[in-house]
Amino acid sequence: MLRLKPDPLLSPLVLCLLFFLSLPLFSSAMDLDPMLPEVYSEEREIRGWWMSEKLDGIRGYWDGTSMFSRNGTPLFPPDFFTAGLPPFAIEGELWAGRQAFEKTASIVMPEPPHG
Template identity: 40%
Template sequence: MSRLLQTLLLAALLGPALEVGAFTPPAMLLASTYSPSLDVGRYLVSEKLDGVRAFWDGKVLRFRSGRVIAAPAWFVAALPQVALDGELWIGRGQFDRLSGIVRQMQSDDQVWRAVRYMVFELPGGQGSFVERNKRLGEIVLAANVPWLIQIPQESPIDRRHLELRLATVVAEGGEGLMLHRGDAPYLTGRSDTLVKMKPEQDAEARVVGHVAGKGRHAGRLGALLLETEDGLRFKLGSGLSDALRENPPAIGSKITYRYRGFTSRGLPRFASFWRLYDE
C-alpha cells in the first residue's frame, strides 16, 4: 500500500484529527549517547525500552513524526488531559510485534489489550526532572488504568553500579539504560540531559541510494547508500535480510543501524542494519 493511500485511509478513519499540520513532529527531547566522562551522580536511571515513542498532547496520541496513532477509543479516552511522553511497549524483544500492532490503520481492540503506554516525562512541565517525575507519578496513579505506567527511575550509586545495572538488564533481554539528569528543566531537541547507554550504539540515517549486488547478491541490493544528519555518506551492506535485498527501503526513507564507535574519518565502525526507522 502506498504512503499516500495509507494517509487517505487514516484521514477517513480519524477525520478531524488529521487536519493541516497534524504531521508536524512534536517538539521532543532526544537522547545523546553515553560517554564515560558523564557525571552519573547527577542522573536518574531507567531501563531503555524497545518500544515505539509516543507523544500524547492531552487529546491525540502521535508518533514522533507527528502522525496520529490509530489507538482504540478506550485506550486514549482514559489518558489524562495533560501532555505525556513515553513508549508504547508490550515487553522485551517484542518490537516487531508491537510495531505491527500500533501501525495498523484501524486498531484491533483485542491485540491492543497487550499494549502499555510507559511514560517518563511531562512535556512543558515546570521544575526539575525529579519534580516532574514525582508529579508524573501522581498523574498516573490518578488515571488508574493498567495500560498507563510510569517508567521506574532510580539513582545510581556510582559508575560501577551503573555498569552492573546495564549488564543485568542486557542479560535479562533488555536493550540498555536511559539516564535523565535530575536537575534538568524540560528541554526539547537533542541534549545530554537525556542519555542512552547500550552495549552497541545506534543511530538513524536516510537512504540516498541503492548499490547493486555482486556475486550471490547479483540482481538485487548489495548495499544501502546512507546519509547521516551531519551529511556524511557511507555504504551499509551488513545485516540486510534476503527480503530487504529483494525489496529495499525506498530512497528518501530512514533506517536505524547499529555500530561500534567511529573510524578516523568519523564514519560509524562495523555498521549493521537494525530496522526501519521508528516514526
C-alpha cells in the same frame, strides 16, 4: 516563639502534588519536543540523574486528544488505552515487552484499522 517542625514526609508529598497539579497549566501553553536518546560518555557526570535502559518500543506523544510518534506520524492505539490518559500533553514509550516491537507497532499501527 513557637516554631513548627515540618513533617519530613509531608513536604515532598506537597511538592509532588503541586507539581502534578501545575502540569495542565504549563503543558497546554507550550509545545513539547520529545526527548531523544543520547550516547553515554564516561566523561559525563551522571550522579543525581535517574535513567533507565532503552526499551525497544515506540515513542508516543499524547497531545491531550490524539497520539503521535516522535516524528509526528499519527498513532491509533485502542480506545481502552487512551481512555485513561489526561487531557494535557504527555510523552513516553509504548512498549509491549521484550522482543515485542512488532507487536507494539501492530497495536498502534500508523493508519486506522479497516473494518
